[in-house]
Amino acid sequence: MSAGPPIDELHLADAPHLETSIPGPESDRLIERQKRIESNAVAYPRSVPIALDAAKGSTVRDVDGNIFLDFFAGIGVLNVGHSNPYVLEGVHEQTEKITHTIDFPTETRLDFIEALDGIAPGGLKGNNKVVFGGPSGSDAIEGSIKLAKHNTGRTGLLAFEGAYHGSTGGALSLTAGKKYKKGYEPLLPGVVHAPYPSTDEECAHALDHIQTVLEDPYSGKENPAGIWVEPIQGEGGVVVPPQEFLPGLRDLADDNDVMLIFDEIQSGFGRSGKWFASEWSGVTPDAMTMAKGIGGAGLPLGAVMYHEKFDTWGPGGHIGTFRGNVPAMRGGIRAIEYIEEHDLLAHARDLGTYLRDRLAEATDPATTEVRGEGLFIGVEMWDEDGNPLSDTVKAIQKYCYEHGVLVWSAGRYGNVLRLLPALVMTKAQAEAGMDIITAGIEAHT
Ligand SMILES: Cc1ncc(COP(=O)(O)O)c(C=O)c1O
Known part of the structure; x- marks a missing residue:
């Protein structure tokens, strides 16, 4: 095998691992510094308040030493993971x-x-x-x-x-x-x-x-x-x-x-x-x-x-x-x-099926739709009257980062939880991440 290490060797160890509450003090400090000198157009840290230090594979470390499982991969950019050697x-x-x-x-x-x-x-x-x-x-x-x-x-x-x-x-x-x-x-x-x-x-x-x-x-x-x-x-x-x-x-x-x-x-x-x-x-x-x-x-x-x-x-x-x-x-x-x-297209299809199955088990089909192909996954949520649950998706996103998992949102009303993990995410990481994401869904629905 010539093309680099197997996917289970690509990541920071022990994710998720939290040293502080989120945001930690160093993240707070850098976010404040950013606010002073960078444009008001900056958007992402408003939703996930962390400052980044390093990342490998499907894991990201913030400046306080917290290590996250990354389910959005630089918004669908890092398909072979962060810093693939x-x-x-x-x-x-x-x-x-x-x-x-x-x-x-x-x-x-x-x-x-x-x-x-x-x-x-x-x-x-x-x-x-x-x-x-x-x-x-x-x-x-x-x-x-x-x-x-x-x-x-x-x-x-x-x-x-x-x-x-x-x-x-x-x-x-x-x-x-x-x-x-x-x-x-x-x-x-x-x-x-x-x-x-x-x-x-x-x-x-x-x-x-x-x-x-x-x-x-x-x-x-x-x-x-x-x-x-x-x-x-x-x-x-x-x-x-x-x-x-x-x-x-x-x-x-x-x-x-x-x-x-x-x-x-x-x-x-x-x-x-x-x-x-x-x-x-x-x-x-x-x-x-x-x-x-x-x-x-x-x-x-x-x-x-x-x-x-x-x-x-x-x-x-x-x-x-x-x-x-x-x-x-x-x-x-x-x-x-x-x-x-590393046959990652097949891996993406298999892991995507696993993620969607876990999401479907944790949600009520009357108020949720789980959809996507491969590792392009959305979970749309609405209430019993059909109103979009945008605040619920925001609350789930917050629950996830507070527990060491990064997820994103989408949808016309912001009521879709969007997962775009790297194709190198392992089954063990997917399981650990899903335990947190589904607990976040259950806590807020
Ligand atoms: C489907 C699609 N088209 C175009 C773009 C724009 O790409 P960029 O942000 O690199 O300009 C995006 C970015 O998210 C996208 O998702």
Whole structure:
């Protein structure tokens, strides 16, 4: 075995382990210092008040020496765990050699593009091109918008209610959350948001609605350049659409000469137990956006992979000074090797089933829905009258960090507990974490 140590050797020992109450005094001190000097836009420590010191695998240590089991992995970035030694070894070799190359070819850059082709879904394999712009998911979305406009000559965009596609102008136009847009509109013109279905009935309705938008001569707008869709909606609450949804979109896009773009920034790179979540439906998109985990070690990197027939733009079609972070590319290659060598897609599927079973046992199906694929998991909660239980989810999150487990939330009303653990989390860690998470659920429902 060449690709690094087995997953049970990747973590800080003895997690969870608490030295202080949370937040401890050192975390308090750093959070206060941060408040004085950093922007009011800082968000995460408001929900989980810790300052970080070190992390390995699925464990994170704060500055007070408390060790947490990490069920959100840098918000779905650290798919091979924090500081994976096999990935870091490759990154270090690369940083010793050369770090910034704009888009001049290097062995690493080309090896990374080939490695992405090796894991490309369906009809993209062997038939794709890859573009890098800025090193973020939002920038990958910007690139995909330009690609669709360039190829169709149209400017409108179709996205979905509940969607999150990022925070820059074009990406924010596709994002559905009003809280992110408040005060910043107008953004891009001609954007339509269609319903994102979670039941068969909603699916039929959503596809009918999109058919009307695209095919009714009096639907109100010129047809869009593309349809942007998360194959599993993340921020919207880990919503897995019915099986017919993505094939239905594929047919509508084909019939109307509209590009179909899958946003795999959160759902991709093994998160759902397949390399890309599109594989659960067998539908190949025309283009897909990637970021978050693809830099392996949490190094920033964003990319768009698209069918080569859309490679019609010229030099500078999508650009950026950091169009290709070579250490991140080396990290990405190593992460792919690590995932393959340790069979982590199968592990993610098995562990995901275990986590969902434990969550289902601890909750009442009348007021809770447990859903997801692989290690992309959501638990939606509402009361007996159907009102969303956002405060309950916040209270569970607090209970969890106070007991040494980090979890996150999602959903249109913040009433979905979101779990995005690294693919290297062990069964023993999952069991220990679930004991705390389910106790938190039971204490607050
Ligand atoms: C589905 C999806 N698309 C796009 C983005 C934006 O990526 P970034 O925050 O790297 O700009 C995110 C980030 O959470 C995301 O989940």
